[in-house]
Amino acid sequence: MKLASLMHGRDGRLVVVSKDLTRATDAFPVVPTLQAALDDWDRYAPRLADLAETLEHGSVPSFRFHEHDCAAPLPRAYQWLDASAYVNHVELVRKARGAEMPESFWTDPLMYQGGSDSNLGPRQAIRARSEVDGIDFEAEIAVVTGDVPMGVSSAQALNHIRLIMLANDVSLRNQVANELAKGFGFVQSKPPTAFSPVAVTPGELGASWAGGKLHLPLLTQLNGKPFGRPEAGIDMTFDFGTLIAHAARTRPLAAGTIIGSGTVSNRGTEGGPGKPLAEGGLGYACIAEQRMVETIARGAPTTPFLRFGDSIRIEMKTAAGHSIFGAIEQEILPHAE
């Protein structure tokens, strides 16, 4: 089943979307918003699934689905916890800074609580004060949970995953170091996060969803040109079950909690940093990583961070080449005072 929230008020208008993302039907007769559906999933999910089936058969009134009409699946969410599950990415960042990464990072997940009060739809612009902040994208996989009890095990945690989507965890790189040093996490360095047009149930992903990981390449483009296609199922040190269990170790998580994987990142074939697409590698899911590799190789980065007018695209396709979640496609624009 594929679900989207069309732009409407603060919480969007829930629609069921066809597998091929061409048509949609209003979920209102079942439940008006995705948060309301998640609040009582056992009751609503079967009815939404029925609606999805009638939509596929063409036996329910439907309309053309346009990704640009979408808000984030949860336009505002009660919780967004973003991890750094691809530890390779973290190691690279530290290396570029000349800093050692603690060994414990391989066993104790990094996770921060992010803002989720103003999530961006897949076509909403990234608004920044200044290019000087070092605007970057971070392409990630994210899951939406139901209610998760405190102390859940990693294995049990997987049963609480309701939906999967893509995320762009926008980062202001030149604000990160100061906030990291303070130790209190990210407030000013993380503006609103954008999410894919569509959220899908794990069942929709077939064999690509296994072991709490999504085994497909994550496709990114910068200004219309391919930038990366790292494999989301490879080098993910902590699967989503482990991430949820980490988050729920000392507290319960309420329905509608979003957990992010952190920037997808693969090692190179020799175990070191992966190569850019232009050099035959899989490329990257954020600019910072390409800059790190440039710094390690040549002493200084050559790829700039995002500038006003730049655009970024994030998508994932089935082996047959069909878009699963629709695309995040955002322009970077100056914040209008």
Place this chain on the structure above:
Amino acid sequence: MKLASLMHGRDGRLVVVSKDLTRATDAFPVVPTLQAALDDWDRYAPRLADLAETLEHGSVPSFRFHEHDCAAPLPRAYQWLDASAYVNHVELVRKARGAEMPESFWTDPLMYQGGSDSNLGPRQAIRARSEVDGIDFEAEIAVVTGDVPMGVSSAQALNHIRLIMLANDVSLRNQVANELAKGFGFVQSKPPTAFSPVAVTPGELGASWAGGKLHLPLLTQLNGKPFGRPEAGIDMTFDFGTLIAHAARTRPLAAGTIIGSGTVSNRGTEGGPGKPLAEGGLGYACIAEQRMVETIARGAPTTPFLRFGDSIRIEMKTAAGHSIFGAIEQEILPHAE
């Protein structure tokens, strides 16, 4: 105007409460939940204020108000950003650890994004896995904002404060150091936060609310005995306008955002750490601070962190001795698997 959410479903049932906290009337004819009221405050606030006035006059059906029936005013919120505005507190913590505090902490607020998906009502128990985690309370002032535009000034920010309440930012002290070192903020060291029974509009506080600070003592009790009464209006390095502006520097804040002051903390009369109540001081708003003062004075703490069966009470009274927000009164209990 005083508002509360009685326990009911996930979002509570909004009621208007009399100034003396003895009676309440259902807000349902106006708006069913506090979040819905905040979403369209200009429309609903005048009608809720009218209801409050008729309640005071006894000209609307009402019922006995019981604090123990209350959920948090926002049982789940889209955002909880907690600061450390009483820098004295931060300096003391570092001193007890033998660590230097950066000078920038006096000008650049510390603020972390906390969980707000499962806020606790004022009488709900604090559930912890183990006393070994170092369970502590932190008594704070918190404000609820309307929609705040990105880049708001400190002065303008004050106009976006809709409500004020008390908070108990429960902390697991022995988890804090590890998470601080990781730099990503607090996930496991901050279980759900509890809030006072009642949230009040700034106008309700009269002259006590001035300059973005609440000028009254914050009363804490541990196991029924007075523990502290520090002045919330004194030694608050950053007022709420400054804290909101800090949070909104690179992103907007959505209606229903909660901003916390951090643990209220006063310096002693000679400029050093304040004294415990037993030694003629104003005491503290968390146990850690008393332990720090003990450590600084005698080399080791003597007051233990919270144990199962302990209880903590947080309240604030007018100069005439009337409770303003009702009391947070929580027992510490083991988490039932």
